[in-house]
Amino acid sequence: MRNTIITAAALALPTLAGQPAAPAPCPAPQPAPVRHCADSPWSMEMGYNYNWGARDIMSWDGPCKEIRTHGADLTLVHHYRGPHAMTVRLGYNYGSRSWGGWDNEFEGSLTSDTVRTHTFTLMPGYRYTAALGERTSWFMGMNAGVANQSLKYRAYDSWGGEEYVGKLHDSAWGIAYSAELGLRYAVTPCMDLFVAYQFTGNAAMPTLRDDEGNSARMKAQNYHGIRAGVGFKF
DSSP states (O other): OHHHHHHHHHHHHHHHHTSOOOOOOOOOOOOOOOOOGGGOSEEEEEEEEEEEESSOSBSSSSSOOOOEEEEEEEEEEEEEETTEEEEEEEEEEEEEEEEEEEEGGGTTEEEEEEEEEEEEEEEEEEEEEEESSSSEEEEEEEEEEEEEEEEEEEEEEEETTEEEEEEEEEEEEEEEEEEEEEEEEEEETTEEEEEEEEEEEEOOOOEEEOTTSOEEEBOOEEEEEEEEEEEEEO
16 A cells, blocks of 8 residues: 555656646735825915905095995915915905985085996915914915006086086006905815905006096005905815
8 A cells, every 4th residue: 555655646746846836926906095185285265355445545525435345365375384375366356435415505406426446456475374273273374466456436416407427437557465364264174264354455546537637546545354265175
């Protein structure tokens, strides 16, 4: 029996020697790391603002007082080192004010004057942000750039049975600036809500001229306001 086993093993050796070695198993492919928006240095803000004018709107003598404006903006934010960030803000604001009424001294004449402003701004800037808690933070920022301001004036007068309607319009470019101080609350790692006090202004001063050669120039404006909105990381 022992001789039979030895003989069978000897006959099997050449067959086993000719078989290739079994290949080593390949490692399973690893999935690419997922990039989460919370780690992104880029974010976009959509803001709404309401502003109280700090100066009279026009340079003429008359009852034309300061004007209130409201508008919206888009702000691109890039966090480049810790609490520091660079911003670029595109904004639009609208404001209007009317004055006038009945004048009984001149046969019950009715007068009405209305001014309207449309302001577009493009301002790069800087922002500093610091944490207050797990979800809350405070920030301050400054922006400076250019503004295009449009001024429209409408006058209405009825006197002695006659009516007069006059319209004037002009636009101008100027320097724009803003400073803000606010609070931010993280709703999710990728979305937050913010509210801020802001001081804004511009030096665009359109000049209105009528057919008789009279002119009135808009004063350089500045405002105290509230800005609020939502931000998204991407």
